[in-house]
Amino acid sequence: MAETRSTCPYCGVGCGVLIQSEGNRITGVRGDPDHPANFGRLCSKGSTLHLTATERVLRDERLLRPMLRPQRGGALQPLGWEGASALLADRIDAVLRDKGPQAIAFYLSGQLLTEDYAVFNKLARALVQTNNIDTNSRLCMSSAVAGYKQSLGADAPPACYEDLAHAGCLFIAGANSAWAHPVLFRRIEDARAANPRQKIVVVDPRRTETADEADLHLQLQPGTDVALFHAMLHVMVWEGWLDERFIAEHTGGFAALKSLVAAWTPREAARVCGLKAEQIEQAARWFALGGEGADVRAGGDETTPAARAPTLSLYCQGLNQSTSGTAKNSALINLHLATGQIGKPGAGPLSLTGQPNAMGGREAGGMATLLPGHRDPTDAAHRAEVAAIWGVDALPEQPGLSAVPMFEAAARGEIELLWIACTNPAQSLPDQALVRAALARCPFVVVQEAFARTETTGYADLLLPAATWGEKDGTVTNSERRISRVRAAVPAPGEARGDWQIAAEVARRLEAKLRPGAPSLFDYAGTEAVWNEHRQTTVGRDLDIGGLSWTVLDQRGPQQWPMAAGWSSGRVRLYQDGRFPTPDGRARFIAAPYKPVAEATNAQHPxxxxxxxxxxxxxxxxxxxxxxxxxxxxxxxxxxxxxxxxxxxxxxxxxxxxxxxxxxxxxxxxxxxxxxxxxxxxxxxxxxxxxxxxxxxxxxxxxxxxxxxxxxxxxxxxxxxxxxxxxxxxxx
Ligand code: SF4
CATH class of the missing domain: 2.40.40.20 (Barwin-like endoglucanases)
Structure with a gap:
């Protein structure tokens, strides 16, 4: 039996696994005792991963060869990779000539590996010349991205898992970690056992299994988080729990926010949120002081920031999947900045990534609103930098379509070719009637998938069989910025291929039509070569991983970014020097008003x-x-x-x-x-x-x-x- 070191493909905790295999068969899995995310632990999903690769699954549930559906509603016919790649390149070329690049769209997944993202992104922007590339990470983490960027200057979670053990208060908002991030929750239980004084506050409209562990559960009305966070800040101002020195030296914009939260008394927020004013006051106290505070019990002065214990906030889709998603994220980060609860062990905001590599996708710029290396597609200098690395003259300027508008455009007949990889929008996007109408109307739908029968495969004109966990190499980034290797333990079944290899093959055929005679942009020697090109896009940026070669990853294990050339390890925490990646080095308070959910309940829909x-x-x-x-x-x-x-x-x-x-x-x-x-x-x-x-x-x-x-x-x-x-x- 062989064991191959890899990473779990489910949630953003990013647990290390050891894949057990005999010949070409995966036979078992166990937690990697040396992986710093899980130290050998796995949850029910991770520990049964080998059962997703049984002979029955490979035979009955996997997509094993390229298939073409010559007529909508008709039967699929096998056509081989040669035919499938040539057909797809021809179709893209034809759409480019007839309708232009805006008529082509790519919809990807936070479950792709970073190298898959990198090649798809280059294909879309450098070759097809469209910014119509988005992913299901739009449904997952884009509010966290926008919140970090507008408050702290970069899409970078500043804290880490180790901080769970240092925190005096864990503030968990809109996250049922006990179920959605189980191994991380075991670390929370460990931290609490080691430090019984640690306080846990849970903010959630449901009394979840995570809330069962809380000292204080704020069971607020749906979508009212901004009102709650503003009221907590109101209490902090009133009680003198601010870190005035930190605000003065490291932030901007506090006066406007202070003025906004003056109206958010605990009583007013209690009315809006369906809570008690005393609960809001208690939450504010524990957040500001880090639970009961480090020295207060020993007679310390609670108003002195030095006497406080650290507070770590953890949050997920309850904040992100909202029409106020960015405002919720920034309102929570406001609390960290106002109390100086950031940039030190045990303190800071830590968004919990839903998918295994939503973070890596952001780093590779695989979304309509991003470019590689945390760059901005609306910034001409950023576009020029990436174009130079990719070896093309220019990248497209026209804004791309994000997930929901992409399918709305397809429903209007504006998308002629939609290439979907590793995701199932006919189930996962909202407003399914519109999404399904869009898939039905789009003249050519390509679905690149490991599994044969998802909701979306039924809409495919062309199905491309993809390799999946245990069968492909690459890298992923988890919630704490930690990059881990993913490794193949067995060959992919049937004719399935790695995702980036599929994209690169079509790209090479398309290049022959669009750039005849020019050297290929997609002639990679292997997955490591894709990784190295991706690393190049990060050099000099906030997420610089110039020092993180695969050799370094093999020798020193998973590392947190940044890890620039010459560094011996990645950076565990960000902003410990109080400097933020903004033009003036200061973090920003965001004075966003509270807005209710988009669709209010009423007599017909109560x-x-x-x-x-x-x-x-x-x-x-x-x-x-x-x-x-x-x-x-x-x-x-x-x-x-x-x-x-x-x-x-x-x-x-x-x-x-x-x-x-x-x-x-x-x-x-x-x-x-x-x-x-x-x-x-x-x-x-x-x-x-x-x-x-x-x-x-x-x-x-x-x-x-x-x-x-x-x-x-x-x-x-x-x-x-x-x-x-x-x-x-x-x-x-
Ligand atoms: Fe996999 Fe997440 Fe479970 Fe870890 S906690 S084993 S990453 S599903």
């Missing part, structure tokens, strides 16, 4: 619908759904509803209820759950139409829970509000 993860499933279940054991925890989807609401609606446990929004309906069994507040409802995000019944508003296509959600998005981050929609519920 329930606030929330969606999220279960402990043992992942996204649309294309991978985790192949493991029977992972259904033991929740064998089917259910509508979780407060017993009072069930009684009001005449529903009993297990009976079918119909959920209706303005966009569609769905029928689900109902389950009584006091974790959900009255007039709220929770449905897991994982099941698509193959498991649940329902129709859209036109009574046509069937979709999972995202058929009910709307596509309205945060104006800064363009991230849609997948955490809230107004619905009605009635017996089916």
């Amino acid at each position: 329930f606030a619908l929330n969606t999220g993860r279960l402990r043992d499933q992942w996204h649309g279940m294309s991978r985790s759904g192949s493991v029977p054991a992972l259904f033991a925890h929740a064998p089917q989807p259910a509508l979780q509803l407060h017993p009072q609401d069930m009684a009001r609606r005449g529903l009993r446990e297990g009976e079918l209820a119909e959920l209706k929004s303005k966009r569609g309906s769905l029928v689900l069994p109902v389950a009584a759950d006091t974790r959900v507040a009255p007039l709220q409802a929770f449905v897991p995000m994982h099941w698509g139409s193959q498991f649940v019944g329902g129709t859209d508003a036109k009574g046509q296509s069937r979709a999972g829970i995202n058929g009910l959600m709307h596509g309205k998005s945060c104006p800064q981050s363009l991230q849609p509000e997948l955490k809230h929609a107004a619905i009605n519920i009635a017996p089916a």
